[in-house]
Amino acid sequence: MRTHTVEVRRWCESLGGVARTAELARVGVDRHSLRAALDAGEVRRVREGVYATPDTGADVITAVLHGGTLGCVSRLQAEGLWLIDRDDRVHVSMPPTGRRRPHDDCECAIHWTASTNRGGMASIGDALVQVLQCQGAEHFFVALESAMRERRLSRSELQRLRGRLQIRHRHLVDFARWDADSGLESLLRLRLRPSGLDPASQVRIPGVGRVDFVLDDLIVIEVDGVPGHADSPGSRHKDLVRDAVASAHGLETLRFDYALVVYDWPLVEAAILAAVDRARRRRARRVVG
Ligand SMILES: [Zn+2]
Ligand SMILES: [Zn+2]
Structure with missing residues (x-):
């Protein structure tokens, strides 16, 4: 059965804003419906087999074009979390077995680390681990307290994150508070x-x-x-x-x-x-x- 073009967009949104053909097929969106939604401007094609809602952020699109997901500081920036300074490069999380795809104006900073992917974005916890490796302890700590203040991490997620850090960095999680003002x-x-x-x-x-x-x-x-x-x-x-x-x-x-x-x-x-x-x-x- 055909899925209405607006419904295709809603499915894409419910999958986080970026979805693969296979994911859309699993929820019942067939190729004809997808084509109709594309023609109607309800979704856009990012690359072969990957679709996004029209309001998907430019950095997410860049990361997907590159063959990965939005990660590290770019992921946290998209969330509006505190960062010590802005980095205009797009930080991309690439699956270790993934393949870099050429795209226009590529200045991406690449992290070859396994991360979850929802809507073309790594999880907040994955992004924080990448920030520690990429930018160092202070950048990590500032972003961590921001994520905690905004309740973008649960207590159990925080403990999981702590367990993923090298022992010498775990004191940063222990020192972090849920109520930092800035x-x-x-x-x-x-x-x-x-x-x-x-x-x-x-x-x-x-x-x-x-x-x-x-x-x-x-x-x-x-x-x-x-x-x-x-x-x-x-x-x-x-x-x-x-x-x-x-x-x-x-x-x-x-x-x-x-x-x-x-x-x-x-x-x-x-x-x-x-x-x-x-x-x-x-x-x-x-x-x-
Ligand atoms: Zn790139
Ligand atoms: Zn980075």
Whole structure:
């Protein structure tokens, strides 16, 4: 029996947005129905035997054209999860027995690792494992806390993911939280961990308002230029007022921009540790005096 063209699209959607002829056949979509849906623009042909809904993302299409599935940072980017920085290359997960297919403008970053495939995309867990290998521990940790915050991993999936990591990397999963406020917070917590400092994020201070981070109840850290968070006009004056009020409360404010925190960490770390040291000395003097 013919399947209505709109139904063909719905089946394709229910299979994740990208489906093979065989998968569509299993749910009852025959070749004639598929041809009619193609003609009606309800689905598009990505390559021989693979079809997609018209709104399938360009990166997914590229990965499928390449012969694989969308993986690694590209998979997490498609999900809107935090990443330390954007990579415009498409990261493709290729089955180890797979075959690279030539396609136009191929600049794909390839991962030859087995991964699940739903709708032309690897699972979040598979993509995270790839991020660790491809981009390193910090990128992995930031993306992991984002996936946890968005509940894109269940507790059992998190434990399975932990089991797939090399033992030396498992501490990253143990250190990760379900309630991180931002990728910047994740990165700061991870980087300050060796010094034993645990920044509290989005802290409301009476008279000052909400600040980005507080360390040891003594140091305020404000970070400007965070991607996705526009600094409002006239914010310079407001920042100066906030700093003055914080100082009147005995809190020293350190200001950095996002690029400084991400790319010039030794300088930022030295500034933070020195400020914490000063503040602790002041507190000790107050206690003694
Ligand atoms: Zn490619
Ligand atoms: Zn990658």
